[in-house]
Amino acid sequence: MRDEKKSKKKQKLKSNQESSKNSKKHFYQELRKVIEASDIVLEVLDARDPLGCRCPQIEQLVNQSNGKKKLMLILNKIDLVPKENLEKWLTYLNKELPTVAFKSSMQLKDKTVQQKKHTKRHGVYTELTRSSLCFGSECLLKLLQEHSTGKEKAIQVGLVGFPNVGKSSIINSLKEMRACNVGPERGLTKSMQIVHIDKTIKMLDSPCIIAAPSNSALILALRSTTDFDGENSVNSIDAILKHCSKQQIMLHYNMPDYRNTLEFLTLLARKRGMLKKGGLADTEGAAALFISDWTGARVSYHSRPPATWNLPPHLSDQDAVAALQQFNTQDLEEGNRSTIKDNKYPSPASSILFQSPGFTDGITEDQDLPEEVLEQENIEGSEDEEEDNFTEDERNEGESDFEDMEAENDRIKNDKTTIEKLDAKNANMEILPTGTQVDIDKTADMDDAYDFNTDYI
Numbered sequence: 001m002r003d004e005k006k007s008k009k010k011q012k013l014k015s016n017q018e019s020s021k022n023s024k025k026h027f028y029q030e031l032r033k034v035i036e037a038s039d040i041v042l043e044v045l046d047a048r049d050p051l052g053c054r055c056p057q058i059e060q061l062v063n064q065s066n067g068k069k070k071l072m073l074i075l076n077k078i079d080l081v082p083k084e085n086l087e088k089w090l091t092y093l094n095k096e097l098p099t100v101a102f103k104s105s106m107q108l109k110d111k112t113v114q115q116k117k118h119t120k121r122h123g124v125y126t127e128l129t130r131s132s133l134c135f136g137s138e139c140l141l142k143l144l145q146e147h148s149t150g151k152e153k154a155i156q157v158g159l160v161g162f163p164n165v166g167k168s169s170i171i172n173s174l175k176e177m178r179a180c181n182v183g184p185e186r187g188l189t190k191s192m193q194i195v196h197i198d199k200t201i202k203m204l205d206s207p208c209i210i211a212a213p214s215n216s217a218l219i220l221a222l223r224s225t226t227d228f229d230g231e232n233s234v235n236s237i238d239a240i241l242k243h244c245s246k247q248q249i250m251l252h253y254n255m256p257d258y259r260n261t262l263e264f265l266t267l268l269a270r271k272r273g274m275l276k277k278g279g280l281a282d283t284e285g286a287a288a289l290f291i292s293d294w295t296g297a298r299v300s301y302h303s304r305p306p307a308t309w310n311l312p313p314h315l316s317d318q319d320a321v322a323a324l325q326q327f328n329t330q331d332l333e334e335g336n337r338s339t340i341k342d343n344k345y346p347s348p349a350s351s352i353l354f355q356s357p358g359f360t361d362g363i364t365e366d367q368d369l370p371e372e373v374l375e376q377e378n379i380e381g382s383e384d385e386e387e388d389n390f391t392e393d394e395r396n397e398g399e400s401d402f403e404d405m406e407a408e409n410d411r412i413k414n415d416k417t418t419i420e421k422l423d424a425k426n427a428n429m430e431i432l433p434t435g436t437q438v439d440i441d442k443t444a445d446m447d448d449a450y451d452f453n454t455d456y457i
């Protein structure tokens with residue numbers, strides 16, 4: 001009886017800890033801790049939508065330190081955009097902030113998958129080997145090490161960014177091991193985590209920036225941690241689909257023409273074998289899978305930089321000049337050139353063109369959180385306090401077995417998809433250059449690391 005009570009208490013403690021660590025307030029408090037502790041802040045951007053991953057409020061917060069903290073951009077996931085597009089973005093972004101091109105290694109997760117698949121198909125093995133490579137780490141480490149020269153203590157480098165941009169993957173790539181938890185679930189990192197790269201550099205992983213609820217539906221679909229359900233999920237996918245070419249979506253998902261987003265999700269669910277009781281298409285599941293493709297490691301899409309460059313309103317001329325002077329421009333350019341040369345890219349024809357909604361507003365202060373969110377989190381907090389009369393030992397026990405996040409990753413990884421040949425009649429390919437051939441790989445197994453629908457060159 002006593003044991004049963006203890007186990008109930010432990011369960012309760014575990015779920016209380018989980019909900020408080022998941023709270024938006026906790027996320028941005030931890031994020032602020034990382035920024036305060038950092039000498040250099042790296043804002044991580046998904047190369048598929050660099051502007052959409054920039055947060056003016058966070059950049060302003062770093063710049064308020066009057067030069068004590070340095071700000072740099074990391075353009076991650078460069079393996080998912082065409083080479084020409086990457087080059088344009090680097091030219092554009094490097095006009096205002098030092099920007100390093102990066103492709104994270106996903107090697108640790110892939111090792112077992114790699115062995116399994118090698119026995120199946122040699123071609124797949126090659127793709128996975130490529131996914132395990134990291135590009136850009138030499139350039140980044142060189143720039144950081146220049147900063148640590150002459151310093152008595154190791155410099156602290158904070159990584160910040162919206163969910164799933166690859167903050168933890170970058171740290172793992174620099175450390176060459178799985179030091180931080182990584183995966184397609186958004187908002188996986190809950191608290192600050194310190195990883196020593198060497199004697200001179202400490203990296204600080206942070207929970208994601210919380211997108212302000214006032215952002216557009218498109219931004220919230222891609223940059224928030226909110227779980228989507230029902231109408232909400234259809235609206236989110238609708239917002240994304242409206243910002244891409246329908247023909248390219250049909251081509252990528254090997255799908256016939258669809259009348260609306262609900263029909264798209266129904267077709268996607270059926271194609272992926274996602275059925276509910278009674279054979280109904282699981283459109284919510286299909287929506288979650290679609291979003292995870294778009295924010296995770298799979299789909300190749302790209303946005304174009306604005307035609308003319310203008311300093312964004314949240315940065316002053318002095319901010320930009322100071323930021324660019326703080327790093328060795330020559331090393332940065334040479335490093336990026338070598339990264340661009342070594343990495344492999346999807347061909348422009350197999351990458352979906354996406355219209356970026358622009359900067360994403362983030363929450364950095366209590367008062368930025370809408371009252372209903374704060375109220376809800378306060379109610380949960382006070383309930384926790386009332387019932388939370390555990391001993392210190394019980395608390396520690398709860399902490400030690402806290403977190404099992406692999407379940408969600410497995411759910412997504414286990415989605416075995418059979419990609420059928422494109423029905424050329426249904427796919428109107430007029431937007432593609434005449435004669436363009438898109439190599440659609442009929443691979444049955446899809447893992448988190450590579451999209452075999454993409455034609456890598």
Ligand SMILES: Nc1nc2c(ncn2[C@@H]2O[C@H](COP(=O)(O)OP(=O)(O)OP(=O)(O)O)[C@@H](O)[C@H]2O)c(=O)[nH]1
Pocket residue numbers: 076077078079080102103104105106161162163164165166167168169170181182183184185186187188189206207208295296297298448449
């Ligand atoms: N293709 C590709 N996928 C990447 C790259 N970097 C990260 N990913 C994938 O993107 C997903 C998110 O990576 P994480 O490192 O967990 O991202 P995060 O920013 O720490 O995420 P949060 O904890 O949600 O804030 C994972 O599925 C990674 O495998 C990359 O360079 N290329």
